[in-house]
Each structure stands twice: as structure tokens, then as C-alpha cells.
Amino acid sequence: MIEIITIIIQFFTLHLFFSTPFNLVNYKKLNLKFSLNYFDIIFCNIILHIFILLIISFLNINLLGYFLIILFISLITNISLVLKNLTTALNIYKILFPIICLSIFFEISYNAKLEWDGLAHWFWKVNNFYQNQDISNVKNLPLSQYPHLGSFVWSFFWKNSISNYEYIGRLFIPYIYIVSLFAICSDIKNKLFGLLFILIIISSSYDIFLFGGYQEYITFAYICFLTKLIFIYKNNYNDKLFSYALILIGSISLLWVKQECLFYVIFFNLCFINYISKRSEKIVYFLILFFSVILSILIEKNIKGTVQFQTQFNFLNLEKFKELNLLYIYIIEITKHIIISFLKYPILILNLLIFLFYLRIKKQSKKEFQFILFFFLLNFIFLYAIYFLHPAPLAEMLPNTLDRLIFQISSVGIVFMCKWTNEIRS
């Protein structure tokens, strides 16, 4: 019973922690033209806190102090909102959200184990931070080239929990996954349709294996919410500043979650820059992003002594394709595993449906559709390129990696679908 209570407390801790600094009342002072829903605001706080945690990970700052301060501020803010009667009414989303979160938390608790990558790679970093070792020690760990942010946040919530169970720390991953889905589906005007949509998306994207220490759901949730931010901002100065800032710090955080996120961030932001209408803003945003990426790489080099991928990609690997037959085999094998991924994660099939919707969308949505189309196109080119350049045999690589690589970007299409649903119903 103690463990069940601990899990419930952890849910409330996460919820309280991510309920500040923005809330439904104070965000209006930002004078935004668009309105954010309850879950949007939580995700904005998630982006902000995880970015702060990224900065803290490089410094020797008291984590318990930071944790308690945030909890205290959030508690005071929430109590004052309740006392002033400024909280929003309970709705079906707010009822279902804790039920889904807790259900996933219980399933993770029951399984408890870390899967292959979680145990062999990520947990070393988690343990490093949990045992108060600093970031410079990461270079001595297995696969030190893997980024540390996900592990750092995991250790942060593990360390600051009331129990000693390791899995408590990684419950933040399903939490942000569910918040991101609620953030996009809460905008669907027909609440019951929204509810149905949430259940469909969850049942088509949920994989308990990926909660065993993998970081894919962090990327999935971030890409989901950042795409939403792109689609909702209006042509107003405050809106732009708010969206650009969040997309930028979200992108920088993603760079420190997984290695392949470097490519996702580049592709995502290239499409975003193409989406920005003003030329001057495009240039300013590009320059800030460019220097942020360079700065991130320099910081990583300073910490680990070198910046490298898990595998050394070499263009000489392309020489083997002198034999055209091998080229066909590669294309067929990669395509076959892409199709398998679509069956493994049916959310990818939902993404395919947007191409069918394209025929019925309004003109103003075509720019958004272009964004998604280019994003997918760049990512699929990247997928093929990475396996062409990889020195390891295809049979060893494809079944273990390709599905996860595609899954991480599969949230982009559903953002568009939710938005489109409103347009077609109105």
C-alpha cells in the first residue's frame, strides 16, 4: 500500500512542480493573442523547468533547494488561486488526465525493470547524478557520448522523491507524454470527440517497453508540443516572442536528450524558419539557433573532451554500393522495416491519414501541411542516409533502432489532425 501511495504522491509532486511559474491567470499578463489551455501551460512550464535543469546540470547548485523552492511557490500560487476562486472548472480532461497518468505509473511500477538501453547506457548516467557525481564524470561512463539531460531529470525526481524506488524518477517521462497529448486534444471543440481522440492516440502510441528507461517519449512529447506552438501563434509581437523563445529553449533542451535529436532539431527548425513569414525574423531566429547549437556542441566538447556519435559515420561506407544489387537490398530492407514500424506503432498510420485530409483542408492550413510534409521528407531522407552510412550490418541495426527513430517524430501529424478536426467541424 505504501508503494501505491508513493506513486500517487509522485503524480501530485510532478503536477505541482510543473504548475509554476505560468498558470491560467498569470499567463494572460503576457498579452498573447492566442489562448493556451490548461495542459499547454503545464507543458510551457515543463519546457522551462527542464531547460533550467539543463543549466543546473552544468553547475553545482543544490538540487533539493531548487526542488523545494519550486514546490513551495507552486503550492502558494495554487492555494491563492483556489482562495480567489480563479481555478477553472473541472472538465472531462481534468478527470481523465490523472487516471491515465496513474494507470501508466502503476504499469511502470509493476514492470519496474529497465530495458536494454535503459540498463546498459542511460541508468549509468542516472546513477552518476543520483550519487552526487558531477557532469565531468559522465565521460568515464559507458557510452559517454549519449546526452545526459533525460538521465539528469530522472535522477532529479528520483532523488527528490519520498521513496528510494528507481522507477519513481522516470515517471516524469509518461507524465510529459500524456500532458503533450492532452495539450493538443483539449483544443478539439467537441469534448467527447477530443476524449475519443486522446484514447485513440494513446492506444496507438503507447509502448511500455519504451518506458523502461528509454528517452523516446521525451522527444515525442517535445516535438508534439513545439509543433502546436508553431501552429497557434498569431502575427503579434508578444505571441511571436513567446513562441520563438519556447521553441528555441525546447530545441536546445532536445539536443541534450538524444543524439539523433540534433537532426530532428535541425529539420524541425528549418521547417519552422520556412514557416516564419518575416525575412528579418527568419534571419534573427536562425542566427540565435545556430549559435545555440554551436554553443551546445562546444559545451559538450569541453565536458567530454570530444563530440562524437555512437558510431563513426564515414562516407567511405558508400563505396560498397558500387554493387547496385546491394543498393536495392538496402532500399528494400529499410523500406520493409519502415512498414513494420508503422504496424508496431499505429500512430504512424494516423500520420499517414493527414495526406488524405490534405484534399479537404482550407487554404490557410496549407502552409502548416507544407511544414509537416517537409519535416517528414527530411526525416525519411535522414533515415535512409543513416543506414546507408552506418558500418554495422543492416540485420543487426534495423530491427532494434528504426522503429524508435520514426516513432519519435510521429507526434507531428497528430497535432495537425487535431487542428484540422476543428476546422472541418466548424
Place this chain on the structure above:
Amino acid sequence: MTKKKLNQTNKILILLAILFTLIFFKTFHNVYAIQRSNYTTRLVNNYGYCDKQGYGFVNWIIKTRKIKENIKIINFDSQPDIGALFFDFNKIYNKNYLILLNFNNISNNSGSNITLGNSQYKILDNYHNKCFFIKKIND
């Protein structure tokens, strides 16, 4: 009247959604299982005692032997290394001790000793001739 009926339909649909969630995630089963078996038992069930990652055997050795240093764990099965779960960054590796998991090489096992490479090890613990806790014999 129609609106009231609609509200009732909504409530039923919400209840169905909740029910779907609880069934989809096997929540009742999971809560019951968490209640019935403690964290360590669940870890042993999932990681295995002397099979798979051998969590149970390693945990038992570390608890009962009260070794104050880190011990190298070698799993002869194709499994991820469970060492991270027990590793203490403030301790050094004790090179004299080894934990062998899924070790089926009987030819190297003489009953009380095990040969690994050029070194002889004394068996301190043996679980079903498959998992061993061994200590290097001084030359």
C-alpha cells in the same frame, strides 16, 4: 429533456472512457500485483534470479556477503549488464571477486574452483551450477 438526456449520455461515455483506460493499462491487475509483491520481488520476477540479468542472485550476494567494494559482474548470456543498479561511485572495484551469471561452461568448473583465462577462482557461492560468486586464488 433532450439536453438532460445528452448529459446523461456524456456521463456514460466518460465512464466508458475511464473504464477503457483502466482495462487498457491493466490498472486493476497492476495495483493488485504491486500490493501483493514488494519492489525487490518484482525486480527478481522481471530481471530473473539466476536467469536473464540475474538480479536476484547479485542482490543476494551483495546483501549477504556485505562486500564493501564494487564487484564486476559477468553475464555469459546476451543480456545488458546489471552492474549499474549496484554500482557505487564512491567505492573502488575489488578485482579479487567476480559474479558470474548464466555460466554454463562445465569444463572450466572443477566443483570447488573455476578457471577463467589464466586465473583460478575459488567458488564462494554456487547457485544451480549456473551463477557463481568467486574469489581469485593467490598465485
